[in-house]
Amino acid sequence: MDDMNELFYQQPYVKEFDAVVTDCVQGKKGWEVTLDRTAFYPEGGGQLADGGKLGDATVTDTRHKDGRIVHFCDAPLETGTTVHGTLDWQKRFDHMQAHSGEHIVSGLVHKKFGYDNVGFHMAADKVTVDFDGIITDEQLRELEREANEAVWANTPVSVDFPSADELKKLEYRSKKELSGDVRIVTFPDVDVCACCGTHVMRTGEVGQIRFLSMSHYKGGVRIEMLCGRLAMLDAAKKTEQTRELCQMFSAKPDELVEAVKKYAAESEAKDVRMAELTKKYFDGKFAARPDGDGLVMEFEDGFKTSEMRKYCDRLAAEGKARVAALFSPAEANGKAGWSYVMCSRSADMREARKALNKKLNGRGGGDPTLVQGSFFAPREEIEAALTEMFK
Numbered sequence: 001m002d003d004m005n006e007l008f009y010q011q012p013y014v015k016e017f018d019a020v021v022t023d024c025v026q027g028k029k030g031w032e033v034t035l036d037r038t039a040f041y042p043e044g045g046g047q048l049a050d051g052g053k054l055g056d057a058t059v060t061d062t063r064h065k066d067g068r069i070v071h072f073c074d075a076p077l078e079t080g081t082t083v084h085g086t087l088d089w090q091k092r093f094d095h096m097q098a099h100s101g102e103h104i105v106s107g108l109v110h111k112k113f114g115y116d117n118v119g120f121h122m123a124a125d126k127v128t129v130d131f132d133g134i135i136t137d138e139q140l141r142e143l144e145r146e147a148n149e150a151v152w153a154n155t156p157v158s159v160d161f162p163s164a165d166e167l168k169k170l171e172y173r174s175k176k177e178l179s180g181d182v183r184i185v186t187f188p189d190v191d192v193c194a195c196c197g198t199h200v201m202r203t204g205e206v207g208q209i210r211f212l213s214m215s216h217y218k219g220g221v222r223i224e225m226l227c228g229r230l231a232m233l234d235a236a237k238k239t240e241q242t243r244e245l246c247q248m249f250s251a252k253p254d255e256l257v258e259a260v261k262k263y264a265a266e267s268e269a270k271d272v273r274m275a276e277l278t279k280k281y282f283d284g285k286f287a288a289r290p291d292g293d294g295l296v297m298e299f300e301d302g303f304k305t306s307e308m309r310k311y312c313d314r315l316a317a318e319g320k321a322r323v324a325a326l327f328s329p330a331e332a333n334g335k336a337g338w339s340y341v342m343c344s345r346s347a348d349m350r351e352a353r354k355a356l357n358k359k360l361n362g363r364g365g366g367d368p369t370l371v372q373g374s375f376f377a378p379r380e381e382i383e384a385a386l387t388e389m390f391k
């Protein structure tokens with residue numbers, strides 16, 4: 001297919017077109033359809049493929065294959081017939097906003113810091129751009145502001161094929177050494193770059209550029225961003241989240257961070273108080289229990305395993321029981337049961353665990369002095385089995 005038939009280059013805003021089906025074969029990913037001309041952009045240069053309709057068939061993907069542009073369709077089309085193509089324009093325009101936004105950001109980074117874009121990846125939920133140098137948080141904020149100023153300037157974007165001589169004199173960004181016709185996309189004062197993607201006609205159409213995050217990546221940085229409609233949807237989602245949080249914390253948006261900090265501090269203080277009370281509770285239980293060398297079983301609810309373990313081990317270690325067993329209600333896969341901790345200084349708890357797990361539909365592990373796990377059996381059966389074993 002020559003350039004003239006690549007409508008997405010001739011007229012990037014073409015949403016519908018007619019074309020003749022030149023081939024249609026069944027492949028692994030559906031019917032592979034080629035046309036005498038197309039407005040469907042095949043995935044490439046970091047830009048995602050177009051989707052839409054060809055007649056009644058849905059185009060699920062568009063790719064370069066063996067020098068042709070192949071439309072992957074969910075139904076066959078008859079070779080030689082004329083079909084009407086309709087692009088999923090919302091998707092394509094999302095891609096154009098994202099791709100042009102990426103050029104603005106990459107051009108500015110190159111101008112300001114001299115770093116190169118060494119990776120560009122477009123996904124449905126974000127655009128990822130990698131640069132081969134470090135950018136600080138403050139520089140990132142400034143970059144975002146300048147990128148949006150370039151959007152508001154609403155300058156026309158141009159696409160040219162300079163002659164070999166012109167190209168030699170031209171300074172432009174490019175990932176690789178190029179030969180033949182080089183397609184140069186220019187954002188005045190911001191970026192000149194060799195690119196095969198589709199772009200907006202004026203920078204204003206990018207709408208907005210929003211950075212989501214920046215992280216260190218391979219000696220440089222990775223920036224995640226959104227442009228245009230998707231940036232707006234992301235902002236709307238975050239506004240809604242903020243609104244919900246404000247309601248939860250009875251705070252105004254500007255007071256939200258302080259309110260969450262206060263809540264976290266209070267929660268931590270409660271944890272400390274709770275640990276003190278728990279210790280007091282178990283100390284009291286321990287003191288109230290007479291010394292002995294029999295089996296002690298207790299059923300408790302609402303304590304952490306670590307607290308249960310400590311108390312159980314103390315009963316066995318300090319002369320209150322030969323075997324101490326603590327249980328609390330547990331649930332797994334919708335089945336109710338009991339989680340257990342069992343301690344002893346004289347009986348081999350590993351052996352006991354094996355036998356009890358078998359009898360009480362249990363699982364768990366541990367060492368000869370302390371085992372823990374869960375039994376999926378009624379309380380009476382557990383009590384009976386332990387009494388039988390340690391009587």
Ligand SMILES: [Zn+2]
Binds near residue numbers: 099103194195196
């Ligand atoms: Zn590009």
